[in-house]
Amino acid sequence: MIELTIDGKRVQARKGEHLLAIARREGVEIPTLCHHEAVEPSGACRMCMVEVTRPDWEGWSKLVTACNFPAEEDLIVRTRTDKVMQTRKEILELLIARTPGSQLIAEMAREYGLDHPTLTVGELSEKCILCDICTRVCQNLVTGAISRINRGVEKEVNTPFAEVSDVCIGCLACAKSCPTDAIEFKQVGLERTIWGRTFDLVPCTQCGAPTLPKEQAEWLSERTGMKVEEYFVCVKCKAAQTARTYENIAW
Amino acid sequence: MATNINLDDILTRYPEEEASLIEILHDIQAAHRHLPRETMKTVAEYTGVPLSRVTAVATFYSAFSFEPKGETVIKICMGTACHVKGANLIKGEAERKLGIKAGQTTKDGKFTLEVVNCVGACAMAPLVIQNEQYYGKFKPVDLDKLLRTGE
Numbered sequence: 001m002i003e004l005t006i007d008g009k010r011v012q013a014r015k016g017e018h019l020l021a022i023a024r025r026e027g028v029e030i031p032t033l034c035h036h037e038a039v040e041p042s043g044a045c046r047m048c049m050v051e052v053t054r055p056d057w058e059g060w061s062k063l064v065t066a067c068n069f070p071a072e073e074d075l076i077v078r079t080r081t082d083k084v085m086q087t088r089k090e091i092l093e094l095l096i097a098r099t100p101g102s103q104l105i106a107e108m109a110r111e112y113g114l115d116h117p118t119l120t121v122g123e124l125s126e127k128c129i130l131c132d133i134c135t136r137v138c139q140n141l142v143t144g145a146i147s148r149i150n151r152g153v154e155k156e157v158n159t160p161f162a163e164v165s166d167v168c169i170g171c172l173a174c175a176k177s178c179p180t181d182a183i184e185f186k187q188v189g190l191e192r193t194i195w196g197r198t199f200d201l202v203p204c205t206q207c208g209a210p211t212l213p214k215e216q217a218e219w220l221s222e223r224t225g226m227k228v229e230e231y232f233v234c235v236k237c238k239a240a241q242t243a244r245t246y247e248n249i250a251w
Numbered sequence: 252m253a254t255n256i257n258l259d260d261i262l263t264r265y266p267e268e269e270a271s272l273i274e275i276l277h278d279i280q281a282a283h284r285h286l287p288r289e290t291m292k293t294v295a296e297y298t299g300v301p302l303s304r305v306t307a308v309a310t311f312y313s314a315f316s317f318e319p320k321g322e323t324v325i326k327i328c329m330g331t332a333c334h335v336k337g338a339n340l341i342k343g344e345a346e347r348k349l350g351i352k353a354g355q356t357t358k359d360g361k362f363t364l365e366v367v368n369c370v371g372a373c374a375m376a377p378l379v380i381q382n383e384q385y386y387g388k389f390k391p392v393d394l395d396k397l398l399r400t401g402e
Binding site for chain 1: 288291301302303304305306307310311317
């Protein structure tokens with residue numbers, strides 16, 4: 001274990017542990033957009049900027065991304081200095097210019113005193129901040145159906161050739177992990193549409209409520225060894241099943 | 252034309268691993284002057300890289316293109332030094348002579364006109380690159396020669 005200082009408080013951590021993880025454990029709030037517990041930090045959004053220094057740096061300090069900066073002995077971390085706040089404000093100004101339609105970005109911007117953004121370049125319908133959570137989640141945890149396409153101002157998240165993907169399993173992991181709700185999907189009755197593909201949701205074998213697409217159940221089954229049919233029970237019925245099982249256990 | 256080069260011949264030059272991806276794409280681009288969409292799936296399977304990431308790489312680098320490029324690719328450098336030395340005039344003249352805009356390919360598939368941002372040979376500004384051949388201190392009239400040799 002090592003000791004470092006975050007906002008004046010001495011805290012303990014493992015050497016190399018990321019600053020963001022330590023701060024959150026100690027109850028110090030650092031804003032993030034591209035951070036997701038399920039995948040490795042990527043330092044893409046720059047919202048988690050903090051100022052670090054050390055006693056032997058003779059007053060010199062630098063800005064780093066807390067999400068992927070490794071902790072070291074005697075590091076002094078300050079999360080709300082003028083420099084940090086100004087940097088975050090500038091980042092938000094650029095983000096809001098790109099995604100004027102995003103409520104989350106607008107709210108964060110207001111917190112940093114950006115009531116009247118001066119720049120707008122994106123369309124009102126644009127919500128994607130290219131934080132890469134969806135593509136990282138899909139590539140690392142699911143089937144890798146989506147990725148970043150093109151570069152620079154033309155960069156976007158999409159399926160290959162913007163065509164219907166045959167590896168997508170309709171799990172919604174991308175849409176649900178998106179911080180700005182930029183990925184659209186539709187679910188009506190037993191149909192779910194995402195990335196231009198419509199999946200049939202299998203009705204719950206007990207009550208008929210929609211469960212998940214067959215493709216997703218098969219994908220899960222391959223990895224867990226559970227039978228495909230076992231996934232076709234909705235959350236409510238599964239809970240009821242579990243409750244009954246426990247009722248029958250003689251304590 | 253080298254369009255009859257077999258995809259398998261290209262693939263077997265490289266080990267079946269992620270690291271081979273860009274080299275394979277380069278060879279396909281060289282052989283076909285573009286990346287035929289139908290080959291991407293085979294490349295994905297061979298390298299073990301998801302198709303989505305293959306397309307991410309292919310769309311990231313300007314060396315790759317899904318649209319066929321012309322037999323002769325003419326690149327006009329629009330870097331700062333070339334710009335000051337009149338690269339805009341060369342670009343305008345090339346567009347007029349070929350009847351296309353920068354970034355396009357002539358209908359007969361002979362020429363592709365591109366602009367690039369500095370190729371690092373500013374002392375020779377303004378610069379025009381025909382395929383891999385660099386021409387320095389370029390004048391708009393020199394285009395005639397380039398367009399003829401490309402025929």
